[in-house]
Amino acid sequence: MSDAAPSQQLSAAALRGAVDLSALKNRPAPTGSGAPAAPAGSSAAGAPAPGGAPSLVFDVTDATFGEVLELSRSVPVVVDLWAEWCGPCKQLSPVLEKVVAELAGRLVLAKVDVDANPQLQQAFRAQSIPMVVALVGGQPVPLFTGAVPEEQVRQVFDQLLQLAAQNGVTGTVPVEGAPAEAAERPLPPLHAEAYAAIEAGDYDRAIAAYEKALKENPRDEEAQAGLGQVRLLARAQRVDLQAARDAAAANPRDVDAQLTVADLDIAGGHVDDAFDRLLELFAALPSDERGPVRERLVELFGVVGASDPRVVRARGRLTSLLY
Secondary structure (H helix, E strand, C coil): CCEEEEEEEECHHHHHHHCCHHHHHHHCCCCCCCCCCCCCCCCCCEEECCCCCCCCEEEECCCCCCHHHHHHCCCCCCEECCCCCHHHHHHHHHHHHHHHHHHHCCEEEEEEEEECCCHHHHHCCCCCCEEEEECCCCCCEEEEEECCCHHHHHHHHHHHHHHHHHHCCCCCCCCCCCCCHHHCCCCHHHHHHHHHHEEEEEEEHHHHHHHHHHCCCCCCCCHHHHHHHHHHHHHHCCCCHHHHHHHHHHHCCHHHHHHHHHHHHCCCCHHHHHHHHHHHHHHHCHHHEEEHHHHHHHHHHHHHHHHHHHHHHHHHHHHHHCC
């Protein structure tokens, strides 16, 4: 996969902290005569005020980044790492701003000049730019590097909003001139029923709601992604971790045992381990016993995200094993 292709980890495992932002979390904003004046609606130049943002697109610095982390607890924040000398950055930034504007406050765009903010460049491990990451609930989610096409940006942002909703980050930023009642899009009834069931810990009811939504609309990608994640949660909650790993180690070709540990690996963020386990099992089994392994792989691909580079690699290997 090229650097320009999306490489996000848009799943529950994404919120485990791919980079360490703790050093910037509580950094005070600059004060005194050397600090720039704060514009209206913000607590520091280019940084959002608590509970809002000066606009859907704003600059952020090493000093004001802590406020952006807090903002991400209520609305997803896309972070664009760029530099004045970077040609691809100048191609990508207008695309990001356009798509963010079209989403009407459901997410915001924070722009980081890496030359002027070396601590943020280091924290995000920005070895090449443009680099785009997201913040959801104060946690980083890698998205992509390079100047990607507008349609791919839309797809990635759609998946980001799904991930944010699954983690309770569903706020919006008011957009000037937009009707107040249009600030937040209501969930479809069956999706709302599934979310309520998940919050209550009733995974069976959530699964039933998502399955009904898919019967009504087989192309409902949000329902498909939600169904895969809830099924994973339902399976994982009933498992004794150590007993499951012991059983898998003792029986390398026991399909159920290997599927169980793969679920645990995905839930714990060990995506490559899960895929490698199932692909090795798939290769070792007779062709008439491979069906359940292939089905679980396809389901887990959906949980992690089709654009994730680990999914792309695993899907390619699966294809080679099939043919």
